[in-house]
Amino acid sequence: MGGQPVLHTVTLGSDGGGLHLVPCSRLVKLANGFACNVSIRKGSVHADGKNILDLMILAAGPGEQLELVTSGDGAEEAMAKLVQLFESNFAE
Amino acid sequence: MLVKRGIAVSPGVAIGAAWIFGAERLRVRHYTTKSAIDTDIARFRAALDAVCVEIEGNQKIANQQLGEQYGAIFGAHLLMARSPQLTDEIERLIREKINTPEYACKQVLERYAEVFRNLGNQYHAERAHDINDLQSRLLRYLLGKQRQELGDLSKPVIVLARNLTPSETASLKREFVLGFATEEGGPTSHTAILAGALELPAVVGIGDFLSEIENGDKVIIDGNRGEVIINPVESVLAEYLESQQKFRTNYAALEIERTAEPITADGERIQMLGNIEFPGETEHCLERGADGIGLYRTEFLYLGATKEPSEEDHYNAYCEVIHSLGDREVVIRTLDLGADKVPSVGVHHPASANPALGLRSIRLSLQYLEGFKIQLRAILRAAKHAQSGRVKIMFPMISSLYEFRQAKMVVRDVMDDLDEAGVPFQREVPVGMMVEVPSAAILAEEFAAEVDFFSIGTNDLIQYTLAVDRGDPAVSSHYRTGDPAILRLISMVVKAAENHKIPVTVCGQMSSDPKFLPLLIGLGIRRISVTPHAIPELKAVLRQLNIPQCKDIATHAEWLGLSRVIDNYLQGELRKICPQLGR
Structure with a gap:
């Protein structure tokens, strides 16, 4: 494991559709590009950022707050990209 | 001989061999044998690969014809199909519970569909359809040749099914379908209306009966009385052959009314x-x-x-x-x-x-x-x-x-x-x-x-x-x-x-x-x-x-x-x- 886990809190755009099918798939594709673990927390529920079914089951709606955690190789870089993805409202 | 009663929706008499459509839904075996586990896992992986190729194909078509935002939906489907968690769970059932791959897929995917349905919002409830779609694709590959399509018919048969959708009914080839009978459906369902349009003798709303019949059994569809007769005895068969003849003659007499x-x-x-x-x-x-x-x-x-x-x-x-x-x-x-x-x-x-x-x-x-x-x-x-x-x-x-x-x-x-x-x-x-x-x-x-x-x-x-x-x-x-x-x-x-x-x-x-x-x-x-x-x-x-x-x-x-x-x-x-x- 390469260093400390990286944490970041993001809020889903209130005008978007929340963490729907297509945003989820963008997230998974991004996470799969890194060796580190990616997990997303909504309250007490955890989802593996590399598993689309897990992410869907989070059922994160517009305006909801999520906590992103990356740990392992490339955790910092992965987090930067993830935050970018959330901030761009999941634009490709 | 077995007589089943339903609702007559399209007149006429048809006599022929039974052909059961969509039976795989009813006939998925639950257990395999220990010695078959490895082949079954290989079968599952091959089916999954085939399904993924199919989804990729759909994605390409959607990208070209509808635009990338639609293609992206199939991209997400592909990720679902490829989700390691899903594969693990299915393979674990095959290995540990000695389930058939068909049953394992059903179990796991139905559970996911259920979870999605219960997330409490419309959007996710609808995603259960995506999961179901994945399930039916997998089953289609797993069951392979066992499943026949209505379009594949090459000799005249009597089609028996739990239900036929209007599009399935519309795709029935008249030269190969003598008549049909379904477990579900009512007298004014679209399927019944289409049967009339295709002028095929048909009986619907029979209730459970498919489990009592095998492919190839001799069947009579009596679209006048709303009866399906399975493996008729000689005397009944003779009676029907005669009345079939009479129906044709009667019909010809009515044709005189044409002008x-x-x-x-x-x-x-x-x-x-x-x-x-x-x-x-x-x-x-x-x-x-x-x-x-x-x-x-x-x-x-x-x-x-x-x-x-x-x-x-x-x-x-x-x-x-x-x-x-x-x-x-x-x-x-x-x-x-x-x-x-x-x-x-x-x-x-x-x-x-x-x-x-x-x-x-x-x-x-x-x-x-x-x-x-x-x-x-x-x-x-x-x-x-x-x-x-x-x-x-x-x-x-x-x-x-x-x-x-x-x-x-x-x-x-x-x-x-x-x-x-x-x-x-x-x-x-x-x-x-x-x-x-x-x-x-x-x-x-x-x-x-x-x-x-x-x-x-x-x-x-x-x-x-x-x-x-x-x-x-x-x-x-x-x-x-x-x-x-x-x-x-x-x-x-x-x-x-x-x-x-x-x-x-x-x-x-x-x-x-x-x-x-x-x-x-x-x-x-x-x-x-x-x-x-x-x-x-x-x-x-x-x-x-x-x-x-x-x-x-x-x-x-x-x-x-x-x-x-x-x-x-x-x-x-x-x-x-x-x-x-x-x-």
């Missing part, structure tokens, strides 16, 4: 029109001497299609009908489907809990004007090829005056657009409505002042008036065509039409049943629109009737006041009028 005019014994000319779903059926109507098409159900352009029909698809279908008809009339009914059946719209509107009362028919057209305008443009353009007034537009399921005015305004808008674009079209197009919601019958006077014609759709009018789901076997006995409430509503509509001098037609299965013919004529109906194969028989009955006698029958039926009594009375009257039809 006869539909006129009562005392000289009243009745307009006898045909109901069609496909342009090709126009010929079926004309062969039997129909005066035209009283109901062209256009929704069959939509069913089974993955994308919506284009303006040209509509236009070509309408032109085909118009050309076959010569100078006869055709009433084109605009889209009469629920939102869930229309590809581009269904995405936003999942099937409602109460589809009969939901977003459908004219409501759907008025909400999704784009598709409605495409259909209207095509009708108006095609009508240019007919004499003025011969092509008519009819709106289904009108329930308020406001709705009719709105729909008619859209017709005017479309005419303005066509004018502006310099596209040739027909201006003289009568615009009418279906009377199939009780509110429309109750306000018939008000409607009659604004519409060019009425057409009473008895199937829905009965369903909505008596609050009976005609497809639900548990209550279908409450669906009574001869109910006095229905007779009262019909006579209200007829009076309103007479007062405003507009034509009124009865379409729907009531008018195809010969025992209701004297009653309808007695109530003042002079136009009926029926399934084409009923025309010769109805003409034969009509020629025995006279108007005063029909009026008496109608008055007496109204006086009887109980649907069951009315039914028996009408049956008895028919027997008196036409002894050979008194079944």
Whole structure:
């Protein structure tokens, strides 16, 4: 494991559709590009950022707050990209 | 020998070998053997790979034809299929529980679908469909050759199924399908209507029976009595072979009616029109001497299609009908489907809990004007090829005056657009409505002042008036065509039409049943629109009737006041009028 886990809190755009099918798939594709673990927390529920079914089951709606955690190789870089993805409202 | 009773929906007798469709849904084995575990896991992985290739293919097509935002949906499906968690869970069931891959896939995916359904929001509940879709794709590959498609039939068989969707029914090849029987379905389901259109003997609503039959068993479908006979004994078989012969002869005798005019014994000319779903059926109507098409159900352009029909698809279908008809009339009914059946719209509107009362028919057209305008443009353009007034537009399921005015305004808008674009079209197009919601019958006077014609759709009018789901076997006995409430509503509509001098037609299965013919004529109906194969028989009955006698029958039926009594009375009257039809 390469260093400390990286944490970041993001809020889903209130005008978007929340963490729907297509945003989820963008997230998974991004996470799969890194060796580190990616997990997303909504309250007490955890989802593996590399598993689309897990992410869907989070059922994160517009305006909801999520906590992103990356740990392992490339955790910092992965987090930067993830935050970018959330901030761009999941634009490709 | 085993005799099963169902609902007769399309007459005739078919004798042949059983062919069970869609049986894999019922026959997934639960357990495999220890020694087969490795092969089963390999089988599962191969099926998964094949499914992924299929999804990738769909993604490519969607990207090209619909745009990347649609392709992205398949991209997400691919990720689901490739989700390691899913693969692990399925393989664990095969390894540890010694489940078959088919059963393991079902178990795991159904659990996910259930989780999605219970997340408490509409969007995720709908994603359960995506999971189900993945499941059925996997099963199709796993079951491989065991599953046969309706399109694969190569020799004549009797198709037996739990249910057939309208698009499956429409894809039945007439040369290989002798008849069919289903466990589910009611007398006025679309499947039943299509069976009539295809002129195949059919029985529906039999209840569980597929488990008692094997592929290849000898089966008799008796579409006259609503019976399915499995492995008949010699004497019964002989009897049926004889009656099959007789049915053909009888039918040939009725064919003589083809050229006869539909006129009562005392000289009243009745307009006898045909109901069609496909342009090709126009010929079926004309062969039997129909005066035209009283109901062209256009929704069959939509069913089974993955994308919506284009303006040209509509236009070509309408032109085909118009050309076959010569100078006869055709009433084109605009889209009469629920939102869930229309590809581009269904995405936003999942099937409602109460589809009969939901977003459908004219409501759907008025909400999704784009598709409605495409259909209207095509009708108006095609009508240019007919004499003025011969092509008519009819709106289904009108329930308020406001709705009719709105729909008619859209017709005017479309005419303005066509004018502006310099596209040739027909201006003289009568615009009418279906009377199939009780509110429309109750306000018939008000409607009659604004519409060019009425057409009473008895199937829905009965369903909505008596609050009976005609497809639900548990209550279908409450669906009574001869109910006095229905007779009262019909006579209200007829009076309103007479007062405003507009034509009124009865379409729907009531008018195809010969025992209701004297009653309808007695109530003042002079136009009926029926399934084409009923025309010769109805003409034969009509020629025995006279108007005063029909009026008496109608008055007496109204006086009887109980649907069951009315039914028996009408049956008895028919027997008196036409002894050979008194079944």
